[in-house]
Amino acid sequence: MQQNKEIEELLNDRTYYIEYSRYATNHAKHAVIALSGLGADTEIIKAYLKAYITKTDLVSETSKPSLYSISENNWKDFFGQRTSYSSYFNFFDQQEKELGREQLLKKYLPELLPGWAGSLAHATIHLGWGLSVNNRCMKIEGLAYMAFSFISCRPECLFAKQSQLLKDESVIKSILRIAEKWESNYDELHNWAENLISDKSSRAAQKIHPDLDKSLQYRIVRILNEGHPLIYQEPDWIMRQEISLTWEQLYYAMTIVYLAKPGDFVILHLLTSLYAMEKIANELTLEYQFFAIKNYWVGMLCILFSKADFPKRKDLVDLHAIYENSYDTAWENLENTKWSETIARALKESEEHNPKLVYLMQNLWKRTGYRTIYRNAAKCYT
Template structure:
């Protein structure tokens, strides 16, 4: 499928009710949260990103309709499924990661929010749900966080439900505050982690081979069968289940630094990770999921917010380690030297023109990860006093990856 929609195919607004038209798309409850097994329905993520980039309501509606019919993977969305379990306060957590009863989970959280209010629901449920933030390859967390960003109740409810549905723990119980990982901030600690892995590459590759093949303790290796079909999600789940001393070590700055500083450090860190392999489909998700996690944490007490950043760091390393090929420490260090403290002149015509070109291209894209990337990167560029690293990241579009052979070798999950 062609991943770019030409400018001639884009439509303009025909009336002034842009917000109402976008809200109607986000309120749509007619499709399942996944398709062809475990592939996440990203349609509403794209709506939020396109709205944030000031795309016309007509263009956003056009994108939504096309995605329903055929995603960039070549499959259309699937209709809403009936639920096997009637979800209650008592049984909700028993469904963590069981990939069942999504519609009933939505009804449950909708009722909880109506009775107690959104903030109270987040405060109650995030301690249990946030450790599973990498589930569905971070898309459940993205769904909730981006729903909070836009402020749409249906998308928020779906995000909470999806976090239960797809939960895969990063095992925060293994976290230990440690000086094993040096560094005064996120990027310095990332460089230190990569350097330590390079000191014994044979050991790291042996660890990676074990987790990629599921050759870990049987109790740890238990997961929903659909994850094995994914390949990527299975590797990440096994990496997190097995753990690694460097993954589970909590650097001191995560404990002592102000939260606002930590969020900015992490945003810079994941931008550097992305620029180490420009356009990398996997690493792009660290950018968009971190945005989601900060949106969630902003609604939580500070103690819970601190747990969110610790979970992100642990899960981020799990994602990076799972592939067995983390970028070189020298690459990270060189990029840090290149981009640290570099800012754009926001009034310069060439900077303005570059952003306009990137935004126009993102709005025209059928691959929804690209408007999401540009939306987050521009927000960070503005927030940080026009740091150039975020504009550089925004210019590095990704492409839809090929599905692995396991998609054809194993039967897709069609359960309720």
């Protein structure tokens, strides 16, 4: 997506800090990309940003000093400590000047990918969406934010033996298998998650940054730290399936999950971060593209499990039956009417996540030959 000069300036603006109110992410630039991609006039985007900055009190978060000076020797030592964002930015900025875009990403992303779910995946979203429009500033900010908020999803815990690979055939089959396990063992799994999250006496719990203590992120970090055998059973499609097919199946399966709980704020993040992860993976060698998928799968399940719940299998099956082979015909008319209505509504939204949802769903609708699921999901606002 080409950006005009004014939009590029908005994406390059570093006036405001990456977070506000201790742990909430500054979404302003994500909104710029989505609104611009939906065809919003630059003045509308600027008005949105002005309102967003006021609403979130970003004015009071213009800068925070770094506690440590990040260098090549210590850049991994402060992962997830939430201490040195500005220094991380300066480090990656200098590395990009020395190495260039391609080598910068190939050198540092493999170490950062396991931490993609930190900050409710917002650092990943910032990087991936920035890469989608080839914005240098967002790329550097995203790398710095990933290091700043890093919490490993521990992909190394996936079973590696061939005999342990699950032959689920597709991503949606894996989701249905896990949904069935949740239904047959609901009390056990629900209580396991809630007890884990409520227990703040363990060493792992006490290591979580105090800024996250009372936030949704705390629940996610506890599951990321602990994990569960269901999360670590590796489906064989992760490493054995053609990678473009896996991305397509992940988008479809996660949209089914979203429609099973339409408007769910957390699951919406799993969709927008999936888009980001694909953009990030496209910058890497094939080996690390598969690694990105492995990390997304593990982290995504940790985030879902943090809700101490899972979508009902019947709901997923029913939605799959509706949408598996459903494609829009006469798409020109749909694009001019149904989408224009959805987009017009999105442009009036004060909630940033909704235009981002519409932008992503329209992108997927066009990319997949007008699958109906994406047009319908675009209307399910959080």
